[in-house]
Amino acid sequence: MAYWLIKSEPDVWSFEMQMKKGAKGEPWTGVRNFTARANLTKMRKGDHAFFYHSNVGKEIAGIAEIVKEAYPDPTAKKDEPWVVVDMRGVEALPKPVTLEAIKKDPKLKDMALVKYSRLSVQPVTEAEWKLVCKMGGVKS
DNA sequence: GCCAACGTTGGC
């Protein structure tokens, strides 16, 4: 299983809204960046992703799961190459992990979230995943 | 609201 991190402004699409969509999930639309798109296409059904709230909150709010692999983005214009995956909310972190906390931890300073702060779909290593889960009060 | 970082576009 691979791990990812996806970013959303909670004013536009929050983790709470994601959870309300239930098990069927919801297309993750609006990615308009080639690096992010490349990551989207690498996602496999069952992979997990951190749901990060950018701008407002600046924290990892929960965990999502890919329920459908990449297919053409229905919100893209004709002939544009963008794709989406379907994502469902799995669980909220009992203790959301803030960007500040991630920056403070030397083991997390290489996270893409810190180094490539503008990338909206990023890979997460297994070590990073486990540590952030621990910090967030998630057991697994 | 500012600004740094960085991706994209377009002129040459």
Place this chain on the structure above:
DNA sequence: GCCAACGTTGGC
């Protein structure tokens, strides 16, 4: 194919 200009993102 380089690079300047421009637009967007996102932290502060």
